Amino acid sequence: GDVMSWFASGAYLADVDAQHRVGFDVSYGRQRYEGANPAALTVGAESRYAASFGASDRWDISPQLALDYGGRYSTYGYIEQDGLFSPRAALTVTPRRGTRVHIGGAQETIAPGAEEFLPPTDGMGLWLPPERTFASFSRYGGLHPERTRHLEIGIEHDLGADFSVGVRRFHQDVTDQMATLFGADELGNAPTGHYYIARAGSVTSGGWIVTLRRELGGRVSGSVDYSVAEA
Numbered sequence: 001g002d003v004m005s006w007f008a009s010g011a012y013l014a015d016v017d018a019q020h021r022v023g024f025d026v027s028y029g030r031q032r033y034e035g036a037n038p039a040a041l042t043v044g045a046e047s048r049y050a051a052s053f054g055a056s057d058r059w060d061i062s063p064q065l066a067l068d069y070g071g072r073y074s075t076y077g078y079i080e081q082d083g084l085f086s087p088r089a090a091l092t093v094t095p096r097r098g099t100r101v102h103i104g105g106a107q108e109t110i111a112p113g114a115e116e117f118l119p120p121t122d123g124m125g126l127w128l129p130p131e132r133t134f135a136s137f138s139r140y141g142g143l144h145p146e147r148t149r150h151l152e153i154g155i156e157h158d159l160g161a162d163f164s165v166g167v168r169r170f171h172q173d174v175t176d177q178m179a180t181l182f183g184a185d186e187l188g189n190a191p192t193g194h195y196y197i198a199r200a201g202s203v204t205s206g207g208w209i210v211t212l213r214r215e216l217g218g219r220v221s222g223s224v225d226y227s228v229a230e231a
Contacts, residue, residue: 005031007117021058023070027051029117031133049077050117066092068104076111079143084109098158102168105151112136112143112178112197137181137198144199149173156211164213171206205231 009027014020030049056070071087090104113134136143154168177200184196207229215221 005029019060023054023056025052025054031116047077048113048117050111050114051075064094066094068092074109074111074114076114076117078113079111079145081111081145084111084145100156102152102154102156104153106149108148108150109145110148110178111145133194134197135194137184137196143197144176146178147175154209162215166211166213168209168211169206170209171204173202173204175202177201177203203231205229 007027007029009025011023011025013023028049028051030047032047052072052074054070054072057068059067059069061067067089068091069087069089071085073083073085075083086106086108088104088106088108090102093101093103095101116132116134150170150172152168152170154166156164156166158164179198179200181196181198207227209225209227211223211225213221213223
């Protein structure tokens, strides 16, 4: 069609039984527009790319202490910021058998249209090459990344051999929220697939999450979360 795109990715994960469960992943995606769609021409450049490199480590320091940390560096060829860094760290303390205390924090920086170029951060779901073109909705402002800062503390306790219950308290700040607008330029014409991205301000939220989890035979697990939040 009008949009030609491709991507490449790779990942490495160490043995799950190792004291350090180190993981690495890298991905690269590129999109090139070759058609004559008047709406898509507002992208400003015929070719766009994105590259990402991530590293993580789950370090079992002792039976009572575990550290989970990592980060992701991404660069995008269509925004002013040269590189975006998203670090995270979490500490799990087991004061006694069956009880775990968790403290964690993370900052995630997402570029507009990032989902078009890079795989999902959780590694799940279907991932396709970039299929749509996009542009800033405001002619006076360019494309800006969204930044999320997240802090949480929680405790989890095992109820017998199969069940566990936990409660978490979290606080989150989001700046330059992204809003995606589809169909803004079609006005009854045939769909173009082109969309716009706008900034929707900032938000601060906090609340509680209660979790009930069950293990079934060591191979299947399920959980239910109930959350209450104010923003």
